[in-house]
Every structure is written in C-alpha cells, then in structure tokens.
Amino acid sequence: MQQGGNPNDIFIKINALLEEAKPRFSEECCIYKVPNNIRKLNEDAYTPQVVSIGPFHHANQNLQKMEDQKRLYCRQFIERSETKNLESLVSCVQEMEEEVRSCYSDDIKLSKEEHVMLILVDSCFILEFLLRFYFLVTRGDDSILLPEQLLVHIRNDLLLVENQVPFFVLDKLYYLSFPSTLNGEDLHNHPPLLSLTCYILPGFMISEDNFVLLSVSSDVDFGRIAHFVDLTRKLLLKSSKLFQLSTSDCSREAQVTHIYSASELNELGVKFEVNKNTECLLDITLSGHTLRIPFIRVHDWTELVLRNLLAFEQCHCIHESYLTDYTLFLDFLINTDKDVDLLIKKGIIENWLGDSNAVAKMFNGLAANTVTPDFNVQYSNIFKDLNAFCAHPWNKKVATLKRDYCNTPWKTVASIAAIFLLILTIIQTIFSILQVVH
Structure with a gap:
C-alpha cells in the first residue's frame, strides 16, 4: 500500500518556495557577471589581474596581495580629506548599503557589515588612486604608481564590468570628504571627480582634449553614470557626431545586412580614407564610393576594453548597443590579414x-555570441549603399578586370602594353583600309 504525503503539506511547501522567488535583476542593477557564453571566449578579458573591486572577485586568492595596499590607500585618503572623519564615511556607506547591493546582478554572500567594509575600502582606494594619478604624487611606500606595468594593470582592472562599485558611491564619498570642492572652492587641490577619471579612461577611445571638452561643455550627469565602464561608453557616444542618445538621429529600426570585406570592397572600387573630421571611433561615413573610418590604435589592452563595453551593452542596454554595431561593422570589413x-x-x-593576423582575429572574435535585436539606421544605410555600389554591373566588370589582369605590377604593365598594341593594330588596320579605298 502506497504511502502518500498530506496534500496540504505539499501545497504549503510549494507556496513557500514560490514566495521566496525573486527577480534576478532589480531596476537599479548595473554591475553584471558576464554571461558564460561570452566570458568563455576570453576569460582573462573579464577577470582582474591585480586588484579586485566590489564583491564579485573579492575572494580571488590571486588578488589578495593588493588588499593591504587598498587598506593603506583608504587610510591615506581619509588623512588627505578635509574632514578626516572615518565615522561619517562609514555612516554614509551604511545608509547606501541596500541600494549598493541592488546594483549587482548576483546575490552577494556578505553580511551587511562585511559589505560596508568592502565598499568603503574599495571606494576610498579608487579615490586615493585617482588623486595620486591626477597629481602624479608618489611616496616612498607607494608600490602602485612606481612600477609602470602594475599601474597599467590597475587601470585596466578598473575598466572591467565585473570589477566595479557604483559611481554614486564614489561621488558621495568624494564630496563628503572635500565639501569645498562641491561648493566650487579649492578646485586646484581637489578637482571635480569627473576630472580625476580622465587618466584611467582608455586613451585610444577618448582623447584627453576631447574628454576635457566633454566634461566642461556636456550635460554629463553624475546621477546617471553607473560606473567607469558606463562613463567610458557615455563619453564616447557624446563625442560622436552620428550617435547621440539625446537626439532622434540614432534610430535602431534596421536589421543587420552583410557587406563585403575591405579588400573585396577595394577591388570593386570603394576607396578607404581616415575620417579626420571626428575623434570618435563610431563616426563611420560614406560619401559617394569613399568610406571614411576613424583612426584606431590597436594595443594589447584594446580587446579588453572593447569586450567589457560590449558585455555591458549586452547586459544593460542591448537596444542601444552602438559599440556592438561598430564591432560588427569592423568584423564584416576584416576577415583576413589582407x-x-x-x-x-x-x-x-x-x-x-x-x-x-592577431588584429584580424581580435576583431573577428569581439562580436561572437552577441545578440543584435536591432541595428542603427546610419550604419544600415551605409551597408545598403555599399552593396548597391558593388552590385552595379560596371563596377563588377572593373573589379574582374583588376583581379584578372592588374593584380600585380607585372600583369598591369603587360595588360597596358597589350591594350596599347591592340590600339596600334586597330589604327594600322584602319589606315590600310583607307589606303585601299583611296
């Protein structure tokens, strides 16, 4: 005889289980674990190499050597502050703890007290690091700003999407420590927080001059900046002449259309030039059959920065993924080392x-496993115009002629000589016929 459980007990258990269910992401969420299907393509690009910031990599044993240095920087930041009041900083973080916790995509396995300590130390470390970097101040105990290689790694670690603290925490702690700056006083010794970030943002994407211009004249709002990755993206979009989130010119109602590679387009008569009228990577334009693309310098850390920006777009603003569009464009243009x-x-x-080959491999891998539910109209129109130009019968014939008869200097000379000889033969034939007729 089968023994059955009490139906009421099962109902109570299932109901309790369902009541415990919570949404994975809150409305405040802005710091994400990179999805596994993207992360597995290049684990190192999303993992801090020197310093952990925030709770996601706090337990990483490979990063424990920096914990003492973080605490030292935290103490020195408090000593540097105008108030020199640890209690007020702790109280500030305690008041924000619940809001800060909701900014992370994954459940944080830390008590409130542990979380407050973590956020306070990490935030003060970042602020002290930014101040020292800004003023190029080093001390005898400074093991960060002296070794150049370590400095580069820390700058890169601060641009990882998993390795962030919310920007509003940095904002509140900084101006709580330097109230004179908030009042517009003593800007020489303690500049606005946004100015401090200039030297850690990727220079190959945002030049120092362009950053200063944007930070002074644009309407960048601290309350709307999620973290350093988001700040990089926002400044990049604001520097663009094509994509500005505040305008209606950035419609994303198009679908992705495939185009030929750069070498194929070149054979079909498309000309390539540097777009010298902009400093923004995104400002790709087509005029006639001339494709103008902004200059980009490809460093060892270019892939790291781009991958984290793309991961942030995929997780947080997939319907405004303009950097994803840019990498898709370059992915289409670049297939091989040619x-x-x-x-x-x-x-x-x-x-x-x-x-x-390394550059080609980098661009080919950036957009892998990304989702593009829509595509910006500006690039889509360029794709359509390029495809229309390439589909023109005359352009195809010219491309065939170049490929078959002018693909090397010797073939070009031989082809020209053959054409010249053919013209002479035709002229000679015409004169012969005229002589006979005469």
Whole structure:
C-alpha cells in the first residue's frame, strides 16, 4: 500500500518556495557577471589581474596581495580629506548599503557589515588612486604608481564590468570628504571627480582634449553614470557626431545586412580614407564610393576594453548597443590579414600588436555570441549603399578586370602594353583600309 504525503503539506511547501522567488535583476542593477557564453571566449578579458573591486572577485586568492595596499590607500585618503572623519564615511556607506547591493546582478554572500567594509575600502582606494594619478604624487611606500606595468594593470582592472562599485558611491564619498570642492572652492587641490577619471579612461577611445571638452561643455550627469565602464561608453557616444542618445538621429529600426570585406570592397572600387573630421571611433561615413573610418590604435589592452563595453551593452542596454554595431561593422570589413594590411596602408589602423593576423582575429572574435535585436539606421544605410555600389554591373566588370589582369605590377604593365598594341593594330588596320579605298 502506497504511502502518500498530506496534500496540504505539499501545497504549503510549494507556496513557500514560490514566495521566496525573486527577480534576478532589480531596476537599479548595473554591475553584471558576464554571461558564460561570452566570458568563455576570453576569460582573462573579464577577470582582474591585480586588484579586485566590489564583491564579485573579492575572494580571488590571486588578488589578495593588493588588499593591504587598498587598506593603506583608504587610510591615506581619509588623512588627505578635509574632514578626516572615518565615522561619517562609514555612516554614509551604511545608509547606501541596500541600494549598493541592488546594483549587482548576483546575490552577494556578505553580511551587511562585511559589505560596508568592502565598499568603503574599495571606494576610498579608487579615490586615493585617482588623486595620486591626477597629481602624479608618489611616496616612498607607494608600490602602485612606481612600477609602470602594475599601474597599467590597475587601470585596466578598473575598466572591467565585473570589477566595479557604483559611481554614486564614489561621488558621495568624494564630496563628503572635500565639501569645498562641491561648493566650487579649492578646485586646484581637489578637482571635480569627473576630472580625476580622465587618466584611467582608455586613451585610444577618448582623447584627453576631447574628454576635457566633454566634461566642461556636456550635460554629463553624475546621477546617471553607473560606473567607469558606463562613463567610458557615455563619453564616447557624446563625442560622436552620428550617435547621440539625446537626439532622434540614432534610430535602431534596421536589421543587420552583410557587406563585403575591405579588400573585396577595394577591388570593386570603394576607396578607404581616415575620417579626420571626428575623434570618435563610431563616426563611420560614406560619401559617394569613399568610406571614411576613424583612426584606431590597436594595443594589447584594446580587446579588453572593447569586450567589457560590449558585455555591458549586452547586459544593460542591448537596444542601444552602438559599440556592438561598430564591432560588427569592423568584423564584416576584416576577415583576413589582407584586410588589416589594407586598412593599415590607408592609415585607419595603427597596429601595435605587430601581427596583422592577431588584429584580424581580435576583431573577428569581439562580436561572437552577441545578440543584435536591432541595428542603427546610419550604419544600415551605409551597408545598403555599399552593396548597391558593388552590385552595379560596371563596377563588377572593373573589379574582374583588376583581379584578372592588374593584380600585380607585372600583369598591369603587360595588360597596358597589350591594350596599347591592340590600339596600334586597330589604327594600322584602319589606315590600310583607307589606303585601299583611296
């Protein structure tokens, strides 16, 4: 005889289980664990190498050496502050703890007290690091700003999407520590927080001059900046002449259309030039059959920065994924080292990796496993115009002629000689016929 459980007990258990269910992401969520299907493509690009910031990598044993240095910087930031009041900083973080916790996509396995300590130390470390970097101040105990290699790694670690604290925490702690700056006083010794971030943002994407111009004249709102990755993206979009989130010119009602590679487009008569009228990577334009692409310098850390920006777009603003559009564009243009060499020759790419194949592999892998539910109209129109130009019968014939008869200097000379000989033969034939007729 089968023994059955009490139906009421099962009902109570299931009901309790359902009541415990919570949404994975809150409305405040802005710091994400990179999805596994993207992360597995390049684990190192999303993992801090030197310093952990926030709770996601706090337990990583490979990063424990920096914990003492973080606490030292935290103490020195408090000593540097105008108030020198640890209690007020702790109280400030305690008041924000619940809001800060909701900014992270995954459940944080830390008590409130542990979380407050973590956020306070990490935030003060970042602020002290920014101040020292800004003023280029080093002390005898400074093991961060002295070794150049370590400095580069920390800057890169601060641009990882998993390795962030909310920007509003930095904002509140900074101006709580330097109230005179908030009042517009003593800006020489303690500049606005936004100015401090200039030197950690990726220079190959946002130049220092462009950053200063944007930070002074634009309407960047601290309350709307999620973290350093988001700040990088927002400043990049604000520097663009094509994509500005505040305008209606950035419609995303188009679908992705495939285009030929750079070398194929070149054979079909498309010209490539550097777009010198902009400093923003995104401002790709087509005028007639001339494709103008902004200059980009490819460093060892270019892939790291781009991958984290793309991951943030995929998790947080997938319907405004303008950087994803840009990488798709370059992914279409670059298939092999031949395409990279063409863009290097045209001055569009400056290759610091040394190997053209490495550059091609990087761009081909960036957009892998990304989702594109829509595409911006500006790029879509460029794609359509390029495809229409390439589909024209005359352009195809010219491309065939170039490929079959002018693909090397010797073939070009031989083809010209053959054409010249053919013209002479025709002229000679005409004169012979005229002589006979006469």
